[in-house]
Amino acid sequence: MQLYLPIAEVAVNLYLLLGLGTLVGMLSGMFGVGGGFLITPLLFFMGIPPAVAVATGANQIVASSISAVLAHLKRRTVDLRMGTVLLIGGLIGAGLGVYVFNLLREMGQVDLLVRLCYVVFLGVIGALMFVESLRALMQSKRGAPPRRRHHGWVHGLPFKMRFRTSGLYISAIPPLMVGVSVGLLAAIMGVGGGFIMVPAMIYLLGMPTKVVIGTSLFQIIFVTAFTTLLHATTMYTVDMVLALALIVGGVVGAQLGAVIGAKLRAEQLRILLALLVLGVCGKLALELLLTPSELYLIDAPGVG
Amino acid sequence: MRRLFALLICLALPAAAQDEEVVLGLSQNQVSITANFDGSEILIFGAIKRETPIPEDPLEVLITVAGPQQELVVRRKARRFGIWVNTDAVEVDAAPSFYAVATSAPFEQTISAVEDLRHSVSIPRAIRSVGAPMSINDSQAFSEAVIRIRRDNGLYQLREETVSLREQTLFDTSIAMPASLTEGAYPTRIFLTRGGTVISRYETVIDVRKVGLERWLYNLSREQPLVYGLLSVALAIAAGWSASAAARYLRDG
Numbered sequence: 001m002q003l004y005l006p007i008a009e010v011a012v013n014l015y016l017l018l019g020l021g022t023l024v025g026m027l028s029g030m031f032g033v034g035g036g037f038l039i040t041p042l043l044f045f046m047g048i049p050p051a052v053a054v055a056t057g058a059n060q061i062v063a064s065s066i067s068a069v070l071a072h073l074k075r076r077t078v079d080l081r082m083g084t085v086l087l088i089g090g091l092i093g094a095g096l097g098v099y100v101f102n103l104l105r106e107m108g109q110v111d112l113l114v115r116l117c118y119v120v121f122l123g124v125i126g127a128l129m130f131v132e133s134l135r136a137l138m139q140s141k142r143g144a145p146p147r148r149r150h151h152g153w154v155h156g157l158p159f160k161m162r163f164r165t166s167g168l169y170i171s172a173i174p175p176l177m178v179g180v181s182v183g184l185l186a187a188i189m190g191v192g193g194g195f196i197m198v199p200a201m202i203y204l205l206g207m208p209t210k211v212v213i214g215t216s217l218f219q220i221i222f223v224t225a226f227t228t229l230l231h232a233t234t235m236y237t238v239d240m241v242l243a244l245a246l247i248v249g250g251v252v253g254a255q256l257g258a259v260i261g262a263k264l265r266a267e268q269l270r271i272l273l274a275l276l277v278l279g280v281c282g283k284l285a286l287e288l289l290l291t292p293s294e295l296y297l298i299d300a301p302g303v304g
Numbered sequence: 305m306r307r308l309f310a311l312l313i314c315l316a317l318p319a320a321a322q323d324e325e326v327v328l329g330l331s332q333n334q335v336s337i338t339a340n341f342d343g344s345e346i347l348i349f350g351a352i353k354r355e356t357p358i359p360e361d362p363l364e365v366l367i368t369v370a371g372p373q374q375e376l377v378v379r380r381k382a383r384r385f386g387i388w389v390n391t392d393a394v395e396v397d398a399a400p401s402f403y404a405v406a407t408s409a410p411f412e413q414t415i416s417a418v419e420d421l422r423h424s425v426s427i428p429r430a431i432r433s434v435g436a437p438m439s440i441n442d443s444q445a446f447s448e449a450v451i452r453i454r455r456d457n458g459l460y461q462l463r464e465e466t467v468s469l470r471e472q473t474l475f476d477t478s479i480a481m482p483a484s485l486t487e488g489a490y491p492t493r494i495f496l497t498r499g500g501t502v503i504s505r506y507e508t509v510i511d512v513r514k515v516g517l518e519r520w521l522y523n524l525s526r527e528q529p530l531v532y533g534l535l536s537v538a539l540a541i542a543a544g545w546s547a548s549a550a551a552r553y554l555r556d557g
Contacts (some may be wrong), residue, residue, distance in 0.1 A: 002483055004341040006518040008523060011341060011483030047484070059536050066544030071551070112389050120326030225537045232533030236525050240536050241339065241518075247540060251547030288387040297379045297390065 008052040009289075014245060016046065021060065021249020026257035027276070028064045028194075028217070028250070028267065032189075037118065037195055037280060039246070040272035052239050053281035054264070061224040061233035064250035068129045071258035072214030079211050082163045083218035085172055087199070089179020092184070092225045097187025098230060104188075114188065115284055120132065124265055125199050126274050132203070134272035167208065174205055186223050186251040193218055195277055212259070258292065324354045324363075326494050326506035335481065335490075335512040343483040346510065349408075350477035352496065361498040363472045364407065364414045368425060368495075369479050369510065371402030371459075378446040392439070394446040398432045401486040403460045406477045408467040416500030421496065423502060427451055427460050458482040483513055494536035 025040045036057050043053035072078050096296040104113060160170045178200045182193035194216050201212045232238040261269060331347035348367055375397040381388045405427065408413040418464050420426050441447075454460040459482060467477040490510040495502050514522055525532045 001492050002340060002342040004339055004518065006514055006522045007336075009484065009486055011343070013424060022501065026360060047441035059540055063547075065546040066541055067547045067551075070545065070549060074552070101381055122428070128358055190390035223368075225540075229530070229533040232525065233529040236529055238525070238533060238536050240532070240539065242527075243536060244539065244543075248360075249541045251543055255551040256546075265379055291383075294449075294453065295381050296446065296453065297381070298453055300377055 003241065003245060005048070005052075005242045008048050008056075008238065008242060010047055010049075012046050012048070012242075017245040018249040021064075021246035022253035022256075023249075024060070024246070025064045025067070025250035025253025026260070028061070028257060028260070029066050030253050030257040030261040030264075030272075036193075037122070041280075041284070048239075051231075051235055051237040052242070054217060055228065055235065055237040056239045056242045056246070058224045059228040059238055059240075060219055060246040060250055062228060063247040064254045065221045065224065065245075066252045067254040068258055069217045069221060075262070076216075077210050078214035078218050078296065079163055079207070080218065081161070082168075082205075082207070082211075082214075083215045085161070085175045086182070086215070086219040087196070087222050088180040089181075089194075090127065090183035090219055090261075091226060092275060093180035093183020094181070094187045094223055094226055094230075095183075097184040099174075100184070101188050115288060117188065118282055119285045119288065121196060122277050122284070125196060126277035126281055128203070129199055129270055130274035130278065132266050133274060137267040137271065143187065157258050160210065161174075163207075170205065178204060182219075183223055187227065193223065195273075198273070199245075200276040235280070310377065314478075316528065319324050323356045324352050324496055324504050326496065326504060328494060328506055328508060330510065331490075332480075333508070333510055335485070335510060336487065337487070337512065337514040337518055338516055339518060340431050340481060341485075341518075344369075344481045346481065346483075347476065347478045348492070349474075350494065350496075350506075351360060352475070353471050356406070358472050359498065362409075363469070364409050364497045365467045365469055365475045366408070366495040366497060367406045367467060367477055367479070368493045369404045369429075369481075369550070370400040370493075371486055371492050371512075372400070372490075373398040374486075375382065378449055380446065380449075392446075394433065394440060394443050394538050396433045396447065396450060397432060399450055401459065401488075402481065402490070403427055403430050404479050405461070406463040406466045406474065406479060407467065407468045410464050411462065415495065415502065419497070419500060421504050422492075423505070425495065425536050427455075432495050432515070441501060457484070459484070482510075487513055509528055547553045 001014045002010045004010045016158065020039065027038065039057045039060065040053050043057065044050055048056075069078060119177045160169060162169050178197065181202070185196055186193040197219065198212055200205045201216060202209060207215070207223045228238055240274055264272075308427075328348070328350040331349075332344075335344045335346070337362050346369070352363070366498050376399050378396060379390040380392045380394075383389075383393040384391065405411070405425065413428065415423075417423055420429055424430055428447065428451060431450060433443065451460055453523075454464075460478075462477075463477075469475045489514055492508050494506045494509055496504040510515055513519070521532075524535075
């Protein structure tokens, strides 16, 4: 069944949209990533104008993240205090990011820069996570106790705060910086930023994996809601019909994902996420390297 | 003497041309875009009214339907430092969002190149592009790319020999409009030609517009973007919360 989208002005298959929403919702529930890095390219692929895809993707992430956060709250795996600190940084970063994005657009080549950002970030993070979690998995198989990581400089900073849920007593500066950089990237790359925040929380802040996911989702809700409003008021590119179709699939998927995520072990969860990140990175890199089938691209400034 | 006679015929032709006029009918002069809009087929039919006997030369009918004109930027990729980058860009001043040409005979037989140029009938003529930067020598390739991409999407159609013409008087054709339509007025032109020369033209407009919920959402997003944005976020929050509540209800029995 075809569904006509009033803002995007294209018709797409409703079942395809529902399926896409479910898939991304499952990822969101399992890994705590918003899924923006997947949903946005997939929407391009369906012929939806990029600006609409980015803006509506943000709106969809709000819904799937809320659904997942509520599931995590019930299991007490959300560090609200840490989330708030991250959020403050995130909003500052998002504001900065919009400014940088407009600056880049005037210079041209935004598209390329966004893609390169994706390839570099996804590649580095995916590889790091994969190696690290593989090592952890092997250690736990050998029966050795998981080695507690030491965080030299992170512990030397002032403004220490106690994050009880995470079992941490660290300075507020590193989480704030993580928040700012994620907000910055979120605005430039049009994603929630979970795929960067989750590894940053695990490896930089040393938070336990189980708490990381809920907390990251908590922060993503606010950043994406902010982004949605920004896009709706400045570019008129949020398509409510498209968002609704994705949301319906997404909320179902998020619940499934949270259940599956609770059953998997932390190391396995991380390996899966690492493979996923590497897969998307590889695909984007190939698109940049291989000769495209169509060298030309139509850009309608009016539609965005 | 013979030359004078030829001249007289030439002078007489335009007068004779006015004798044949189109009387047009449309299966619908308005296309309504609803939520489940899946393209539309418009039947265009009509008759040729004339008070003089049918001339010797065969009559041909040519019908065009065009969408609203848009300004486009066409970008071309090239390999730089091993990766594919958008390098050249050409602005196309006006290209219709949709364009269909239907003819009663092969295109070249229906209308001559001069007449095509004058009335902007064929697809390449319907695109207006002037401003290519000095650095680009093959700006033609950019317009060709627009045509190629849009033809593959079913937005530009050349449908030769799809207008059926009976007794040189009654004609009809159907134009398939794809699902991805832009809102606006779609000028529709009917040309009557003899020997490649246009002898009569008729114009009308097909109105394509969103209706119902689609209309309401579109208007809201343009007129009250803040309300629209808040509504989108609220909808997302409500959906997320109710899904979670439903899941809890199901789990707890």
